[in-house]
Amino acid sequence: MKELNHDTLQKALRQLPAYEPPALLWDALETQLDLDSAMPVPSENLPLHTPPADIWANIEARLEQEAPAAPALQSRRGGLWWRRLSAAAAVVLLLGAGWWAMRTEGFESVEVHQEIVDNRLLEPLQEQEDAAFEMVQHLCREQQPVCQVPEFRNLKSELDELTEARSSLREALGAYGNDPELVGQLVEIERERSRILQTLVTMI
Amino acid sequence: MTEQALIQGLLAQDRAAQRTLYERYNKAMYSSAYRITGDFELAAEVLQDAFLQVFRNIGSFEGRSTIGAWIKAIVVRTALRAVERRKPAFAELQPVHMSDQVDWGAHPIDAEYLEKAILSLPDGYRTVFLLAEVEGYTHREIAEMLGVTEGTSKSQLFAAKKRLRELLYVEA
Numbered sequence: 025m026k027e028l029n030h031d032t033l034q035k036a037l038r039q040l041p042a043y044e045p046p047a048l049l050w051d052a053l054e055t056q057l058d059l060d061s062a063m064p065v066p067s068e069n070l071p072l073h074t075p076p077a078d079i080w081a082n083i084e085a086r087l088e089q090e091a092p093a094a095p096a097l098q099s100r101r102g103g104l105w106w107r108r109l110s111a112a113a114a115v116v117l118l119l120g121a122g123w124w125a126m127r128t129e130g131f132e133s134v135e136v137h138q139e140i141v142d143n144r145l146l147e148p149l150q151e152q153e154d155a156a157f158e159m160v161q162h163l164c165r166e167q168q169p170v171c172q173v174p175e176f177r178n179l180k181s182e183l184d185e186l187t188e189a190r191s192s193l194r195e196a197l198g199a200y201g202n203d204p205e206l207v208g209q210l211v212e213i214e215r216e217r218s219r220i221l222q223t224l225v226t227m228i
Numbered sequence: 229m230t231e232q233a234l235i236q237g238l239l240a241q242d243r244a245a246q247r248t249l250y251e252r253y254n255k256a257m258y259s260s261a262y263r264i265t266g267d268f269e270l271a272a273e274v275l276q277d278a279f280l281q282v283f284r285n286i287g288s289f290e291g292r293s294t295i296g297a298w299i300k301a302i303v304v305r306t307a308l309r310a311v312e313r314r315k316p317a318f319a320e321l322q323p324v325h326m327s328d329q330v331d332w333g334a335h336p337i338d339a340e341y342l343e344k345a346i347l348s349l350p351d352g353y354r355t356v357f358l359l360a361e362v363e364g365y366t367h368r369e370i371a372e373m374l375g376v377t378e379g380t381s382k383s384q385l386f387a388a389k390k391r392l393r394e395l396l397y398v399e400a
Contacts, residue, residue, distance in 0.1 A: 025386045028331040033389075036337035037362055043268075045258040045275050050250055053279055057246065060284065 059159055059225050153221060157187070160224050176227050179220050186217040231295055238286045246283055253296060254279075257303045263358050264307035265314075266347045274310050278303040304363060305373060311351050330389045337396060345395040353388035360385050 164171040164180060171177065193210045229237075229248055237245025257278065261271035281302050289298050346354060359365045359373065360381075367381040374381070 026329040027386075027389065028329065029333055032332040032334065032337055033361070036339050036342045039339035040263075040343055040362070041259070041339065042255045043259045043262055043271075045254050046272055049254075049272055049276055050247065053250065053276055054243070056276075056280055057243070057283060060280075061241070 055159070055163075055228065059156060059228060153218060156221050156225050157183075159228075160221070163228065170228055173227070176224065179224055179227075183217065183220045183224065186213055186220065189213055190217065235286070235289070235291075235295060238283065241283070249282070249295070249299075250279055253299055256296075257299060260300065260358075260363065261303055261307045263343075263346060263362065264304065264355060265311055266351075266354070270310055270314075271307070274303065274307045278306040281306070300363065304359065304365075308355065308373065311355065314351075328386065328390060330386070330393050332393065341396060342392075345392050348395060349388055349391060352384060353391055356381055356384040357388040357392065 160180065160183070171180065190210065190213050193206060193213065197206050197210065229245075234245055234249060238249060254275065258271055258275050261274040261278070262268055265271050265274060278299070282299055289295065293301075346357065349357065355374065356370060359370045360367070365373070367378045367385075370376075370381040371378045376384075
């Protein structure tokens, strides 16, 4: 394999034309960046689950059970060796217990607890959602191409319906107080609305 | 604005710094993306996607290269992924013989013809040619980017040059 007069090629390559991207590209980038700062990434939005409280108690009990007092005259090296062995045994036991628990039918009955978050902590999240909602409305008012995509349009109309339903429910809640059934419905609507909003943002 | 000040602004997610960076590099990066994808529309998508990655991941820029080289690597990888989605690369690999030779001649090559010829190369050839000859990556870097061996990168480059030379004769 031989190449002659490589310089001729290099000279021509240096003269290749440069192109300018479409002027609207920065606007699209800026919109996306605005949404980035308005909406947290979906994974950060996922609820936090607390494992059953007795898991730590079980671990602690197991550790106490497996850690007898070290003999007074044991050498430093001997103590370390014993500790390492017992730690390894504890890990093996815990993994074994976990594996056994997953194999049993009882695994399905594990309870999942969700933290109730103080509403004041949710305010910034609400503001972010409102900003994203405004962004979607703005893009459609401006008749941006993304709003012509059928999937986007369907989701947008679902979003509008849910927003309307939310307003009606909020009014009803104002009139009838904290009716548990209405509150449940409102939570459901909020959740669905957030999901649709996130999908729309991803499509933008 | 110095590169250091620019990076500080980017780390603070400062919109003016982001705009400055975009203005400074958009032409070069768009041209690279266009040559790799051979499609202006796809190149615009690549550019947008790549700059978003740059702004979102600026914290991972370690300063081991210039910021331009770092952006270029992101643009190139994004463009390669876009091309790969469109059509698998290296479908048209052809054997190269040790006795083969490419001679670019002593006469200047018209840049416009050259670009047309580059764009008409099959995806696999065009990609390796651009990465090696235009972007200046080593065969080791190309092999890593494309998930091939250095040997494949070298033989693809030579085959690309052979085809390009033939195309230039036709164009001329």
